[in-house]
Amino acid sequence: MNTSALLMAVPAVALVACAAATDLRGRRIPNWVTFTMVIAGLVHSIIFGAVAGPLQSTLGIAAGFALPFAMFAMGAIAGGDVKLLMGIGAWFGPLAVLQVFCIEAVVGLAMVLTQAAAQGRTRTLLRNSALLAVNLVHVNDVGLDHVKATGQSSRSIDRPLPYAVPVLVAVLILLAWNYTPGRV
Numbered sequence: 001m002n003t004s005a006l007l008m009a010v011p012a013v014a015l016v017a018c019a020a021a022t023d024l025r026g027r028r029i030p031n032w033v034t035f036t037m038v039i040a041g042l043v044h045s046i047i048f049g050a051v052a053g054p055l056q057s058t059l060g061i062a063a064g065f066a067l068p069f070a071m072f073a074m075g076a077i078a079g080g081d082v083k084l085l086m087g088i089g090a091w092f093g094p095l096a097v098l099q100v101f102c103i104e105a106v107v108g109l110a111m112v113l114t115q116a117a118a119q120g121r122t123r124t125l126l127r128n129s130a131l132l133a134v135n136l137v138h139v140n141d142v143g144l145d146h147v148k149a150t151g152q153s154s155r156s157i158d159r160p161l162p163y164a165v166p167v168l169v170a171v172l173i174l175l176a177w178n179y180t181p182g183r184v
Helices: 003-008 010-026 031-045 054-066 069-073 079-092 094-118 122-137 144-153 164-179
Strands: none
Touching: 003 010, 010 031, 010 079, 010 164, 031 054, 031 079, 054 079, 054 094, 069 079, 079 094, 079 164, 094 122, 094 164, 122 144
């Protein structure tokens, strides 16, 4: 990624930062942020020198929808979180969405473990995670509604993780990695 491509990514980073700030404050990402990000990403894709072309942008939106959909179906994340990843796909394409999804999972895990440890709930977190994993393995037997109910009743921390925060960290890591001078 060259300097001009990095500069063209600034609006996307600003929108993700706005999403992270509102998610951190109110555990909600407004539609105007996510829809602006998706539409601006599509418009951006037709500009010469864009990070992702129109096809990659469209595929990125699809990937941004598909990757977190299982977590959304279980009630682990909300619709704004899915739309945020769709917006990232619109700006950066499907491979970047996959990379952001993987990086944010690790960052989010570290945040949850830190939060649980700070609240003295690490054992509860591990127990509840094991219970949810067993339910997921047996989802065909117990049903998706049971898995969702177990997840909702097994909260291990006081407030749910603001999903957009680890997404912002992941986007910044990805941009820094791709912009590292001397890296091919």
